[in-house]
Each structure stands twice: as C-alpha cells, then as structure tokens.
Amino acid sequence: MSEKYVSLRNLTLSYGKTVAVPNLNLDVVEGELIALLGPSGCGKTTTMRAIAGLLTPTSGTIVIDGRDVTRVAANKRGIGLVFQSYALFPHLSAFENVAFGLRLQKMPETEIRQRTEAGIATVGLAGFEKRKPAEMSGGQQQRLALARSLVMEPKVLLLDEPLSNLDARLRLEMRTELQRVQKKTGVTMVFVTHDQSEALALADRIVLMKDGKIEQLGTPHQLYAEPATAFAAEFMGFENIFRVQGENLVSDFGQLPLGFKATSPMLAWRPSGVQVGQGPLSGRVSASSFAGGHREYVIDTALGQIKADAPIETLEVPLGENIAFDLPKSNARQLSA
Amino acid sequence: MKNLTSWAIIGLTLIFLIGPFIIIIFAGASAGESLAFPPDGLSLRWYLKVFTIESFRQSFVLSMGLAIFGTLAALLLGIPAAYALNRYELPGAETIRTVVASPIIVPGIIVGLALLRYMVIPLDVTVTVALFMAHTALVLPYAVRVVSSSLNNLRSDMEEAAVLLGCTRLQAFTKVVLPNIRGGVLAAFILGFVTSFNQVPVSLFLSGPGVRTLPIDMLAYMEITYDPSVAALSALLAFMSLAIVFIAERLLGFSRYV
Ligand SMILES: Nc1ncnc2c1ncn2[C@@H]1O[C@H](COP(=O)(O)OP(=O)(O)O)[C@@H](O)[C@H]1O
Ligand SMILES: [Mg+2]
Numbered sequence: 001m002s003e004k005y006v007s008l009r010n011l012t013l014s015y016g017k018t019v020a021v022p023n024l025n026l027d028v029v030e031g032e033l034i035a036l037l038g039p040s041g042c043g044k045t046t047t048m049r050a051i052a053g054l055l056t057p058t059s060g061t062i063v064i065d066g067r068d069v070t071r072v073a074a075n076k077r078g079i080g081l082v083f084q085s086y087a088l089f090p091h092l093s094a095f096e097n098v099a100f101g102l103r104l105q106k107m108p109e110t111e112i113r114q115r116t117e118a119g120i121a122t123v124g125l126a127g128f129e130k131r132k133p134a135e136m137s138g139g140q141q142q143r144l145a146l147a148r149s150l151v152m153e154p155k156v157l158l159l160d161e162p163l164s165n166l167d168a169r170l171r172l173e174m175r176t177e178l179q180r181v182q183k184k185t186g187v188t189m190v191f192v193t194h195d196q197s198e199a200l201a202l203a204d205r206i207v208l209m210k211d212g213k214i215e216q217l218g219t220p221h222q223l224y225a226e227p228a229t230a231f232a233a234e235f236m237g238f239e240n241i242f243r244v245q246g247e248n249l250v251s252d253f254g255q256l257p258l259g260f261k262a263t264s265p266m267l268a269w270r271p272s273g274v275q276v277g278q279g280p281l282s283g284r285v286s287a288s289s290f291a292g293g294h295r296e297y298v299i300d301t302a303l304g305q306i307k308a309d310a311p312i313e314t315l316e317v318p319l320g321e322n323i324a325f326d327l328p329k330s331n332a333r334q335l336s337a
Numbered sequence: 338m339k340n341l342t343s344w345a346i347i348g349l350t351l352i353f354l355i356g357p358f359i360i361i362i363f364a365g366a367s368a369g370e371s372l373a374f375p376p377d378g379l380s381l382r383w384y385l386k387v388f389t390i391e392s393f394r395q396s397f398v399l400s401m402g403l404a405i406f407g408t409l410a411a412l413l414l415g416i417p418a419a420y421a422l423n424r425y426e427l428p429g430a431e432t433i434r435t436v437v438a439s440p441i442i443v444p445g446i447i448v449g450l451a452l453l454r455y456m457v458i459p460l461d462v463t464v465t466v467a468l469f470m471a472h473t474a475l476v477l478p479y480a481v482r483v484v485s486s487s488l489n490n491l492r493s494d495m496e497e498a499a500v501l502l503g504c505t506r507l508q509a510f511t512k513v514v515l516p517n518i519r520g521g522v523l524a525a526f527i528l529g530f531v532t533s534f535n536q537v538p539v540s541l542f543l544s545g546p547g548v549r550t551l552p553i554d555m556l557a558y559m560e561i562t563y564d565p566s567v568a569a570l571s572a573l574l575a576f577m578s579l580a581i582v583f584i585a586e587r588l589l590g591f592s593r594y595v
C-alpha cells in the first residue's frame with residue numbers, strides 16, 4: 001500500500017496567462033477514495049485533467065505508482081476518467097462502449113467478452129448490453145461510464161462531479177453504488193464534487209480547495225468537526241462566523257459582547273450550536289420554520305442575522321418577538337482566519 | 338379570408354416552383370420535331386433519343402465523374418478543415434471561414450474565367466484537371482459548412498474519453514468522431530454532388546475538344562439543334578436529383594443538415 005501512489009509536486013496549471021492552480025502539492029494513498037471539494041471554479045476539473053494527461057502542467061511533476069508521468073501522453077497513463085457529462089459513445093451499444101478500450105488492446109475476443117460482461121455486471125447493468133446510451137436513463141448512463149473506465153483496470157479512477165446530473169434520490173443511490181464498487185475493486189479514486197455532504201459521505205479523505213490552493217486536507221470527521229478557516233467552516237455548515245475583537249464579537253453590522261475569553265481571531269457556531277430560549281443575548285425572530293426534528297430560527301441581532309436550530313421541545317417564539325439566545329463557548333469553533 | 342389568402346400564396350409559390358418542371362416534362366414528351374409547349378402530341382421518342390446521342394453520353398460520364406470525385410476531394414479537404422476550425426482556436430479562423438466560403442460568394446463565371454486565364458493557359462493543365470479543381474473548390478464551402486454543423490453537435494469530451502481509453506488522436510477521430518458525423522458527411526456529399534452536377538457558369542470557360550460537362554453540352558446542342566431532346570434530358574436529370582434527395586431524406590433526414 002503506497003502512501004504516495006499519486007504524487008503532485010509543485011504543480012502549476014494555467015490556461016494561457018491565467019494561472020488556475022498555483023503550486024499544488026498532494027499525495028493520494030493507494031486504494032483510497034479521496035474527494036476534491038470546493039466551489040465552482042476553484043480548479044478541481046483542471047487538477048483532474050492534469051492528472052489524466054489532458055492538460056500539460058506549466059511546471060511541477062506528477063508521479064503515479066512510482067513513475068514520473070508528467071510528460072507521458074494521456075493514452076499511455078493507464079488512468080480512467082468518468083466525465084461529468086459521461087461522454088459515452090452514442091453510436092455504440094452499451095456492450096461496445098465498455099469493450100471499446102479492450103478492443104484497442106487487441107485482446108482475444110473471448111477475453112474481451114468476458115471482461116466486458118463482468119464489468120457490466122459489476123455496475124448492475126446486465127441485460128442492457130444491446131441498448132444505445134440514448135436509450136438509457138441518467139443513472140444507467142452513469143453506471144455505463146463507470147464500467148467503461150473500470151474494465152480498463154486503471155491505476156487511478158478520476159470522477160468529475162459524477163453525480164451532479166442525477167436527481168436527488170438517484171444521487172444517494174449512486175453514492176452507495178460508487179462506494180460498493182470502490183471497495184470491491186480496490187481502485188484508487190479521486191472524486192470531484194462541490195457538494196460537501198457528498199464528500200463527507202463518500203470520501204476517506206477530503207481535499208478542500210479554494211482558488212486553486214488546498215485550504216484544508218483531512219478525514220471527513222476532521223473537516224466537519226475541526227475546520228481551520230472561515231472558508232472551511234462555512235463549507236462545513238458553520239453558518240455563524242464572526243471576528244473577535246477583545247471582549248466582543250464583531251461583524252460588518254455591529255458587535256455583541258462575548259461571554260468568554262477567546263484566543264483565536266475568529267469564532268464560528270453551527271445553527272445547532274446556538275443555544276435558544278435562554279441566555280444573555282437577545283434578538284428579534286425574523287424567520288422561523290419547522291424542519292422535522294428541530295425548528296430553524298433566523299434571529300436579527302446587532303451582528304446581523306444569526307441562524308439557530310432550536311430543539312423541537314423548546315417553546316416556540318412567534319415572528320417579530322424577542323428571543324433569548326447564547327453563543328456558548330462549548331460549541332464555538334476557533335478559526336485562524 | 339386570411340386562410341384563403343395564405344392558401345393562394347402557397348398555391349402560387351408551388352406553381353412558380355413546380356411549373357417549369359412540368360413544362361419541361363411535357364415539352365420533352367412531344368411527338369413533334371421542335372421544342373414547344375404545349376407539345377405537338379405525346380410520345381417518348383425524345384426521351385429515348387437522348388440515350389443515343391454520343392456527346393451527351395460522354396459529357397454525362399464527365400459530369401458524373403466530376404460530381405463524384407470533386408465532391409470526394411472537397412470532403413477530404415473539408416472534413417479536416419471543419420474539424421480544425423471547430424476544435425481549435427485558430428488565429429484568423431474567421432478569415433479562413435471567409436476564404437473557404439468565397440467560391441459561393443464570387444460569381445461562378447469569374448471563378449471559371451480566372452481558372453482559365455491563370456491556371457489552364459499558363460500552367461498548361463488539361464481542361465479535365467481544371468474542371469476537377471474548379472468543382473472541388475466549388476463544393477468545398479458546402480462540405481465545410483455542413484460538416485461543421487454536425488461537429489458542433491458533438492461534444493469534444495467524447496474524444497478525450499476515447500484517448501483515455503487508449504486511442505491516439507487520429508484513432509479517436511476515426512473511431513468516435515467520424516461515425517457520429519456520418520449523417521452530416523453524407524448530406525454534404527449529396528449537396529456537393531447536386532451542386533457540382535448542375536454547375537454551369539464555372540464550367541462555361543472550361544471546355545475543350547470532346548471535354549464538356551453535361552449542362553454545357555446541352556447549351557451547345559441547343560444552339561445547333563432545337564429539338565425536344567434537351568427538354569427530355571433536363572427532365573431526366575431533374576428526376577435523378579429528386580430521387581437522390583428523396584432517398585437521402587428517407588435514409589437520414591437529409592433536411593436536418595442543410
Ligand atoms: N478552457 C479554459 N480556458 C480558460 N480558463 C479556464 C478554462 N477552464 C477553466 N478555466 C478557469 O480555470 C479555473 C478553474 O476551473 P475548473 O478547474 O474548471 O474549476 P472547477 O472544476 O473547480 O469548477 C476557473 O477560474 C476557470 O475560469
Ligand atoms: Mg469542474
């Protein structure tokens with residue numbers, strides 16, 4: 001099990017004069033499922049295309065399984081890529097789509113047949129061999145694209161927002177499916193997404209990216225519980241983030257007294273971390289909605305809006321009324337900047 | 338009332354478009370000796386006579402050859418050109434598009450004259466070669482245009498997927514791009530074929546002893562002999578074009594591509 005199965009060293013990627021990814025360093029462990037997470041335009045696709053060999057780096061090196069592939073052509077790298085649009089071949093049947101890469105390797109027909117059928121079965125598409133991609137649903141096309149890459153037994157399988165074109169229910173189903181296939185094949189997967197819940201649910205490790213740089217890298221649990229920066233915290237659902245100035249919390253709108261001594265320049269609370277119904281602070285309820293297990297309040301305060309989730313058993317406060325709350329130390333996440 | 342007016346307009350348009358065709362069919366089916374409408378009685382003799390006229394047979398073969406091979410050559414040049422214009426951000430792509438389209442814009446008679454004056458005479462190429470070049474150039478804009486519109490509908494990530502599965506760029510083109518623009522290529526071929534076959538002005542200056550395209554030969558024939566055989570031949574050719582377009586439409590929804 002190599003700790004540096006895929007190794008990106010000082011990788012700079014540009015489009016003409018525009019630098020999309022400056023000086024990226026990242027190691028991917030063999031057999032892991034790692035997620036590149038970040039908002040649209042942060043360089044996820046660009047990074048992936050560079051690993052695949054579809055984009056030549058401006059500088060830096062890419063090492064895969066101990067071999068420097070920086071100058072190796074895309075068709076000789078042995079890397080699979082599942083495109084966001086699937087990029088299936090519309091003129092070929094499902095079977096021929098999956099067999100496409102094997103045929104190029106001039107394999108005996110019986111082996112092609114056997115491996116293609118196995119690949120189709122792995123993604124649960126047995127019986128659909130003769131269909132054209134246009135005659136398949138979005139989820140089936142997604143599976144087909146996955147099978148087409150998997151049968152090549154790639155060293156690394158890259159997936160670019162593979163679930164973003166699916167509806168919500170199918171997305172959840174394909175999440176589990178992807179995880180199952182990954183455990184079964186043991187293939188190293190680099191998974192791109194802008195959906196933090198997807199990354200949290202699927203990945204062994206998450207690389208949070210911002211403007212082409214790594215903002216934070218860690219296990220889903222680390223990122224969820226201990227985001228280091230305001231950007232990471234926001235991505236992980238800390239909706240109340242404020243600066244600390246002496247004894248006060250400050251925002252662009254005003255300030256509120258902080259009940260404890262803070263050592264970090266910023267503090268953040270999840271809506272569920274805000275204590276509602278009692279406390280030294282108060283504000284006016286400007287929105288309130290029932291969300292099953294809890295009630296979501298938006299409270300107008302001197303700091304601006306604070307989002308708070310109240311347990312369902314606490315007394316409901318009507319719109320426009322004042323509500324007492326607290327930003328407790330125990331739920332505060334300290335942020336560096 | 339509004340309905341009546343629109344029907345009247347459609348009717349007039351159809352008469353205007355199809356009328357000459359009907360006149361030609363009947364003029365060719367005349368039993369008389371000279372070209373006239375309405376015909377002097379009906380017979381098929383002129384339709385049969387067409388096949389016995391030696392110069393028509395020769396020029397038909399030439400026109401057929403020009404239409405087929407000229408269009409093939411235009412596709413051979415036009416497909417890569419369309420691909421390059423479509424896939425790469427070439428400097429001066431607009432200029433290239435304009436130059437490629439110029440044979441449509443420049444009057445054919447000038448193209449023909451220019452080819453005669455600056456190629457056939459100084460370079461001493463044969464008339465057949467000059468005709469071949471002229472027809473290739475003439476069909477090229479259609480080839481580029483029609484193939485381009487097919488390529489526009491084809492996402493480039495399909496080729497990248499093929500490359501990642503082991504294809505070279507060329508293999509990705511032949512195994513993935515070509516099969517998916519097949520319809521457009523066939524449409525371009527038919528459009529090019531018909532354009533070339535019916536071409537008059539460019540070919541006007543490019544004829545030599547025994548080397549004439551069919552339309553030019555028909556013009557020459559009419560200057561000497563004013564019998565209905567030219568009308569009969571025109572009708573036959575119109576039917577041929579019609580059949581080709583009809584089959585193409587049936588096979589691949591030709592009208593989508595033009
Ligand atoms: N073909 C391109 N030409 C120029 N700039 C590009 C191109 N593709 C992406 N970019 C730029 O590079 C940056 C990263 O893009 P991308 O990797 O696609 O982001 P993501 O996949 O994270 O949404 C963006 O600022 C984007 O505008
Ligand atoms: Mg992207």
